[in-house]
Amino acid sequence: AGPRVRRSAGGYISWDIGVDLTLHIAGLLTAEHSPFFDDSDLARVAAACACAGNGFMTGIAEAIWQFLSPRYGEELDVRESSDAKQMKAVLKSWGRTQGGTKAELWKRIQDEVVGEHAEDEDEGGKERAAHCPVARGVKRRIREQQVARVSKTKAKDVYGLCKYQLEGVPTVEVLQPSFGPIQTYAVKDLKLIALRTYKNYRELQASQQRNKDWMTNYTNTQDSRRERVVAVLAGRGVCAEDAKRATEHFWHLPYFSDFRPGEGGAEAGPSAEWLSTGAEAAANQAQAWLFHLTRTNYRNHYVMLLENHQFAKPSKYK
Numbered sequence: 001a002g003p004r005v006r007r008s009a010g011g012y013i014s015w016d017i018g019v020d021l022t023l024h025i026a027g028l029l030t031a032e033h034s035p036f037f038d039d040s041d042l043a044r045v046a047a048a049c050a051c052a053g054n055g056f057m058t059g060i061a062e063a064i065w066q067f068l069s070p071r072y073g074e075e076l077d078v079r080e081s082s083d084a085k086q087m088k089a090v091l092k093s094w095g096r097t098q099g100g101t102k103a104e105l106w107k108r109i110q111d112e113v114v115g116e117h118a119e120d121e122d123e124g125g126k127e128r129a130a131h132c133p134v135a136r137g138v139k140r141r142i143r144e145q146q147v148a149r150v151s152k153t154k155a156k157d158v159y160g161l162c163k164y165q166l167e168g169v170p171t172v173e174v175l176q177p178s179f180g181p182i183q184t185y186a187v188k189d190l191k192l193i194a195l196r197t198y199k200n201y202r203e204l205q206a207s208q209q210r211n212k213d214w215m216t217n218y219t220n221t222q223d224s225r226r227e228r229v230v231a232v233l234a235g236r237g238v239c240a241e242d243a244k245r246a247t248e249h250f251w252h253l254p255y256f257s258d259f260r261p262g263e264g265g266a267e268a269g270p271s272a273e274w275l276s277t278g279a280e281a282a283a284n285q286a287q288a289w290l291f292h293l294t295r296t297n298y299r300n301h302y303v304m305l306l307e308n309h310q311f312a313k314p315s316k317y318k
Helices: 019-030 039-050 055-068 084-094 102-113 136-146 152-159 187-198 201-235 240-249 272-295 298-308
Strands: 005-008 011-014 149-151 171-176 180-186
Touching (some): 019 055, 039 055, 187 201, 201 240, 240 272
16 A cells, blocks of 8 residues: 555655654654653643554654653563562662552552553453553653642742742642642643743753852852951951951942952953952951940940841841
């Protein structure tokens, strides 16, 4: 009969595509597996491919199912009569939870290799062919992901969404025994917003890495400049403990966080003259604060201020 074909405006296009290309396309899809494109999304793509009605798309669906449930139908090295230590070793190699009774361990292992209707057998005693060839545990996780909800904290940590991005997103209040009622968001809503914001999960990871690098640079800059100020104060006879306390008190000075470009350009950093002058100015403020703290009534006034004043700034500023 020859390869199946489909009609297009330019003529007939064969669906007889090689296995290598089929696996390559499936690999491109599974490579996107991430919190933005999780198991439930892959399962939906696989189901759509399986419904296309040709061998090429069915091959893609089978490759995705194999990715989702790599141990489906696998021959096990352990049996129900095996001891708990052997079962835990298998679960550990699979990255699954290892706690619970022996019966729970065995059920967890079966969930990874047995289909959802494994108890249904045909007349020959063989398991019926599954319409969706994935293990029952994988199916259960996919269903859970389809209706999953997360807190605002997880929306920020996992999906990179800020408070203003979550405005207007429907929420459901869920009672947590340890924290009380919290507002939760549907994962499917968060994935849509995250994809509009970052395009893909790799872009979010790159953004998070840039933020991490910036924070590391910021912290190192503050530490380095504090050491300069402490050295200046030490040269003026201030003890190390007082110098450290004073620099921590004036953490908010621009000198400690100003990433001013130097004469050689932005990458050269601040000039030596700017660093030296800034350290002297910061040391002057720190030494004046120490003087008032030890030689005047400033300490009492400061204590009263802390106890009675309503600070508009965050607690760190206080």
